Amino acid sequence: MSKTATPPRYRILFVCMGNICRSPLAAAVTRGLAQREGLGALVETDSAGTHGHYHAGEAPDPRARKVGAKRGYDLSKMRARPVVLADFERFDRILAMDQQNMANLLRLCPEESRAKLGMFLDYVPEFGLTEVPDPYYGAESGFERVLELCELAARGLLAACEHGQLAP
Helix, strand or coil: CCCCCCCCEEEEEECCCCCHHHHHHHHHHHHHHHHHHHCCEEEEEEECCCCCCCCCCCCCCCHHHHHHCCCCCCCCCCCEECCCCCHHCCCCEEEEEHHHHHHHHHHHCHHHHHHHHEEHHHCCCCCCCCCCCCCCCCCCHHHHHHHHHHHHHHHHHHHHHHCCCCCC
């Protein structure tokens, strides 16, 4: 009788600008889908902002909380925070929501941790988008669109984790 190897636990940080819209949704969706699919022990998620000091300590945007709750994702305990140097050591993968967030991460990131950086939507290349749009200045429908993108990308991300293929 052979034992199956337990996949490693991955620590994933999702990053947007203010850490009140996209990255908290991405973290909550990934965590929620992992739990629903019996993969909760596989991933640990968190979120931060490249300009997270703007909203430090604040709850996610009410529209993000509302659209998340409609689909069963809990953002109630999340609080905004900035990306800090220790994040580059602590997390296995740091995923940006857009190219500006990536540029900001590259400025903050130590050279030896750059391989940990990536784009969240890289986990759904067939979708044809590279960036999760910022819904902050729009209507609730923009948050619903972000949630849909997060669900698609989170499924791809979890599949990579489950198969031990989470780069780097």
